[in-house]
Amino acid sequence: MxxxxxxxxxxxxxxxxxxxxxxxxxxxxxxxxxxxxxxxxxxxxxxxxxxxxxxxxxxxxxxxxxxxxxxxxxxxxxxxxxxxxxxxxxxxxxxxxxxxxxxxxxxxxxxxxxxxxxxxxxxxxxxxxxxxxxxxxxxxxxxxxxxxxxxxxxxxxxxxxxxxxxxxxxxxxxxxxxxxxxxxxxxxxxxxxxxxxxxxxxxxxxxxxxxxxxxxxxxxxxxxxxxxxxxxxxxxxxxxxxxxxxxxxxxxxxxxxxxGKERLPGELERLTTLRNMLFDKLSARIDRIVVNGDMKQRVPQNLNIRIEGIDNEPLLLAMNEAGIIAAGGSACNAQETLASHVLTSIGCDLKEAKSSIRLSFGYATTEKDVDYAADVIPNLVKFLRSMA
Ligand SMILES: Cc1ncc(COP(=O)(O)O)c(C=O)c1O
The missing domain is CATH 3.40.640.10 (Type I PLP-dependent aspartate aminotransferase-like (Major domain))
Incomplete structure (x- = not known):
């Protein structure tokens, strides 16, 4: 499976x-x-x-x-x-x-x-x-x-x-x-x-x-x-x-x-660690990768990154094929894949907004998940960049 x-x-x-x-x-x-x-x-x-x-x-x-x-x-x-x-x-x-x-x-x-x-x-x-x-x-x-x-x-x-x-x-x-x-x-x-x-x-x-x-x-x-x-x-x-x-x-x-109240202190720490770990691994393997918005004053479960030279739609589809489910814009606005109003509001141009993906973590997310995503995403990026 x-x-x-x-x-x-x-x-x-x-x-x-x-x-x-x-x-x-x-x-x-x-x-x-x-x-x-x-x-x-x-x-x-x-x-x-x-x-x-x-x-x-x-x-x-x-x-x-x-x-x-x-x-x-x-x-x-x-x-x-x-x-x-x-x-x-x-x-x-x-x-x-x-x-x-x-x-x-x-x-x-x-x-x-x-x-x-x-x-x-x-x-x-x-x-x-x-x-x-x-x-x-x-x-x-x-x-x-x-x-x-x-x-x-x-x-x-x-x-x-x-x-x-x-x-x-x-x-x-x-x-x-x-x-x-x-x-x-x-x-x-x-x-x-x-x-x-x-x-x-x-x-x-x-x-x-x-x-x-x-x-x-x-x-x-x-x-x-x-x-x-x-x-x-x-x-x-x-x-x-x-x-x-x-x-x-x-x-x-x-x-x-x-x-949620019982788990909050532990989850805050655990998800912050997992989120930072994924970013570190991805940025070690992919060049021209930028975090959208302040990295520190951010909820632990969120990583939103811009990967220059790719379009988020084919990347998200390829990730989905590989079993990794993530997002471009917000879920409530799938039709907004053109360019997220949030990213343009913080100064991203259309191209930057369209090269961004949101990876968001939860109670079920494990270190193995992070390792898998960190293995798969760089290869997909490499392939998509080579096609561009
Ligand atoms: C910040 C924010 N406000 C409101 C909503 C809407 O909440 P609900 O799906 O419960 O209507 C969402 C859901 O994505 C959200 O992220």
Whole structure:
């Protein structure tokens, strides 16, 4: 059987067997609706499981359980916080369209929500980033206006993995009377994420990026009164988010959060070592290879490299043939293989962006995987360069 080396964990991760085990009964014998807990013991079982999961997520991010609001994932959390806060503050406090500050290399869940707000007459500033892929808090300060209601800057970029100075940016936001959101989808359970240390009012996270199920996420909401509901419906989640709870997904998210918290210190060190080892081996065997974005201020699971003289599409296909799964742009934007908006935002030209690949590591990644990738990729590069 062909060896498979999965280096696309930034796109998604496999569900941990322990997570799956804990989810299973909630598809079958424990199927009740948690909102029926007042009159049904089966509902009470489901409600207890949801609240246990909430507590586990709260413990992972250092929040109070009631500040953890379950959503369908990172995309929903991002849409909700932008639209829910900007609309509410504009209507109820400013009495005119408010202003949002974000950064041009955000995930499209943020960028497209910001553009949707712009279409409705709200104002948006997209802060620029330089080669390092790290936002300068002074650039955020310069973007602030008296009408700025929200600053939304991702904790780590999903393509290049660079970690942003969120605590400093949150101080800028608060100094100007604005709220602060961070999309922590790529950092939760990978590096320490503490809502108080970061100083954020809102934080998005998604279970499938840390060995939990797809379709389960959270918006951390410091103060429920700061935003309008996104999904109107029943009284679930304090009336903030209607829809019957996705109990198996929430249970899986809770278990993944618990495992993530336990494993974090060890995994941070292990994956940093593996990631650096792969880069060292590749750069010893391939010339003209450059890391995109700052190498140090980067999540441990991410390596994004530019290999001059190759096109990432044939390289990724050849790697796939050899059993190595990696990415060019982000998974949510396969059609963006033309040129990633993240790489062009940090100053790569079209050709440089098209010669870049993202290798992202996970709990299942081993040293043997690294050795295999370090053996195979240089040969493929050599072959593709010889064809160019
Ligand atoms: C930074 C970032 N934000 C948001 C999302 C969207 O999350 P989800 O897939 O849970 O909707 C992703 C997923 O790739 C991401 O990497």
């Amino acid at each position: 062909q060896r498979i080396v999965y280096l696309d964990n930034a796109a998604t991760t496999p569900v941990d067997p322990a997570v799956f085990e804990e989810m299973k009964p909630f598809f079958s014998e424990r199927f009740a609706n948690p909102m029926t807990y007042m009159h049904s013991s089966a509902g009470d079982v489901a409600q207890t499981a949801v609240e246990e999961a909430r507590g586990r997520v709260a413990s992972l991010i250092g929040s109070k359980p009631e500040q953890v609001v379950f959503t369908s994932g990172g995309t929903e959390s991002d849409n909700w916080v932008l639209k829910g806060t900007v609309e509410k503050a504009s209507r109820e406090r400013l009495h005119k369209p408010g202003h949002l500050v974000t950064v041009e290399f955000e995930h499209h869940a943020i960028l497209h929500s910001a553009l949707a707000l712009q279409r409705q007459g709200y104002e948006v500033t997209f802060v620029k980033v330089g080669h390092s892929g790290i936002v300068d808090p002074d650039d955020v300060r310069r973007a602030m206006r008296p009408t700025t209601v929200l600053v939304s800057i991702m904790h780590a970029n999903n393509e290049i993995g660079t970690i942003q100075p969120i605590a400093d940016i949150a101080r800028v936001a608060h100094d100007h009377g604005a709220l602060m959101h961070t999309d922590a989808v790529q950092t939760t359970a990978h590096i320490p994420v503490d809502v108080d240390a970061l100083g954020v009012d809102f934080l998005s996270l998604s279970a499938h990026k840390f060995n939990g199920p797809k379709g389960a996420g959270v918006l951390f909401v410091r103060d429920h009164a700061a935003l309008y509901p996104f999904i109107d419906g029943g009284g679930q989640e304090w009336g903030l988010r209607g829809s019957t709870h996705n109990v198996p997904g929430i249970v899986g998210l809770g278990k993944a959060a618990q495992l």
